[in-house]
Amino acid sequence: MAALEFFYDFNSPYSFLASTQLAALAARTGARIVYRPFVLGGVFKEASNSSPALVPAKYRYMAQDLARWAARYGVRLVYKDPLAFKSIFVLRAALAAEEQGKIVPFTDAAFRAYWSEERDLARPEELSRVIASVGLDPGAILSRIEQQDIKERLRAQTEEAVRRGAFGAPTFFVGDQMFWGNDRLDFVEEALRAAV
Amino acid sequence: MAALEFFYDFNSPYSFLASTQLAALAARTGARIVYRPFVLGGVFKEASNSSPALVPAKYRYMAQDLARWAARYGVRLVYKDPLAFKSIFVLRAALAAEEQGKIVPFTDAAFRAYWSEERDLARPEELSRVIASVGLDPGAILSRIEQQDIKERLRAQTEEAVRRGAFGAPTFFVGDQMFWGNDRLDFVEEALRAAV
Numbered sequence: 435m436a437a438l439e440f441f442y443d444f445n446s447p448y449s450f451l452a453s454t455q456l457a458a459l460a461a462r463t464g465a466r467i468v469y470r471p472f473v474l475g476g477v478f479k480e481a482s483n484s485s486p487a488l489v490p491a492k493y494r495y496m497a498q499d500l501a502r503w504a505a506r507y508g509v510r511l512v513y514k515d516p517l518a519f520k521s522i523f524v525l526r527a528a529l530a531a532e533e534q535g536k537i538v539p540f541t542d543a544a545f546r547a548y549w550s551e552e553r554d555l556a557r558p559e560e561l562s563r564v565i566a567s568v569g570l571d572p573g574a575i576l577s578r579i580e581q582q583d584i585k586e587r588l589r590a591q592t593e594e595a596v597r598r599g600a601f602g603a604p605t606f607f608v609g610d611q612m613f614w615g616n617d618r619l620d621f622v623e624e625a626l627r628a629a630v
Numbered sequence: 631m632a633a634l635e636f637f638y639d640f641n642s643p644y645s646f647l648a649s650t651q652l653a654a655l656a657a658r659t660g661a662r663i664v665y666r667p668f669v670l671g672g673v674f675k676e677a678s679n680s681s682p683a684l685v686p687a688k689y690r691y692m693a694q695d696l697a698r699w700a701a702r703y704g705v706r707l708v709y710k711d712p713l714a715f716k717s718i719f720v721l722r723a724a725l726a727a728e729e730q731g732k733i734v735p736f737t738d739a740a741f742r743a744y745w746s747e748e749r750d751l752a753r754p755e756e757l758s759r760v761i762a763s764v765g766l767d768p769g770a771i772l773s774r775i776e777q778q779d780i781k782e783r784l785r786a787q788t789e790e791a792v793r794r795g796a797f798g799a800p801t802f803f804v805g806d807q808m809f810w811g812n813d814r815l816d817f818v819e820e821a822l823r824a825a826v
Contacts, residue, residue: 481685481687481688483687483688489677489678489679489797490677491678491679491796491797492679492798494795495795495808495810498807498808596687599687599690599691601685601687601691602688612694614691617813618813
């Protein structure tokens, strides 16, 4: 069974868009999808890249482009400045959810809460709501994410992605083949079918 | 009949890829395609953007991504550093060819000479060969492109694109709807069908 690694950050609207397509992609291809949260700001820094939102004309265009993708996918996406969302606690919570076998529903719920429902996930009460919505204990998760090994795992995952060539999000790997962007899911699907 | 404006620079490999699809796109949609060369370096500067080739990891990834698109389109593309190609004379020659009703064949021939056939179009003898290949007089075109009004037209076209929102290449407009990138040709096609 082919495996697809999905590197994402919650502050990346294109990562959100891609996440909405993964269940159907897995169903079509039989691929196993490995959810790998990473720190996009760290990726930009390590790869000497910068957020597209920093180029004013690109920032304005992204609003239109994201709306086109959201319409195509039939999902609600409210455009906000990706740089305004400090997602670090949500990323660590995803790793804590992974320990409980819940990274996929947590990731889906957190993405939708932020990008579809306009909830400010940087606030602990909003993050708690998402945690509870997937059947996890908010108190336990919020205390787990303060522990050093979770922080280190997130850092290591980010460094691994950069070492393998990542410079933005979402980034996909099928073996050592890298794909950057929601708009490369068709190439990802071709690679998964070829890898089976 | 819907019109599609295609802003491009010869040093942009994604512009080359897109150019190979336009005849079929026009045939499918009935759209009229308006070829609008512009100076990508000037666009980057005016829009406070920079070439993707300046980010080392992105530069490396582009080689794989361009190869995937070239395979999908069935075109030969030899990846070279886009920054190494000073395309200004080729852009001006495209405007001179436009005066003779030949901008489309000239653009196709110049793109293929550079990206498929590895010819150094910054050299006058190679540019002359392309000019002659579409039935134009190299001497006449090479003297035409030294004239001030051609230079100014290219500059005005570049400034117009930036004013309308462009920050990279290729950039497409269907009316006031802007699309950036070879990978948005499917959205372009939807817009053309909706505009008819």
